[in-house]
Amino acid sequence: xxxxxxxxxxxxxxSMKGAKSLAALSARSLAEEAxxxxxxxxxxxxxxVTAAAVGAAIWLFAARKRExxxxxxxxxxxxxALSALNKLARHERD
Numbered sequence: 001x002x003x004x005x006x007x008x009x010x011x012x013x014x015s016m017k018g019a020k021s022l023a024a025l026s027a028r029s030l031a032e033e034a035x036x037x038x039x040x041x042x043x044x045x046x047x048x049v050t051a052a053a054v055g056a057a058i059w060l061f062a063a064r065k066r067e068x069x070x071x072x073x074x075x076x077x078x079x080x081a082l083s084a085l086n087k088l089a090r091h092e093r094d
Contacts, residue, residue, distance in 0.1 A: 046083035050076055 053075045060069035 044083060044086075046079055046086065050079040050083070053079060 053072055057069045057073035057076075060066075060072060
């Protein structure tokens with residue numbers, strides 16, 4: 001039996017149940033790796049500034065300064081993206 005036939009025979013032996021459990025295992029390990037990379041969320045300056053931007057946008061909207069509120073509100077996703085980038089950079093240094 002050559003290598004190609006051995007591989008084909010091995011793949012035939014894998015049942016659907018085995019394939020599903022393998023996929024679940026790989027998804028679980030991927031989630032664990034992501035959790036390890038990002039770490040537990042903690043109160044960082046990015047989160048404080050993000051919360052302040054949300055509050056300022058709400059205050060500006062209530063003060064009928066709609067365009068300014070939208071402008072400040074658009075800072076939120078940028079700040080959260082910078083926070084994620086910062087966490088990934090710290091993880092790579094460690």
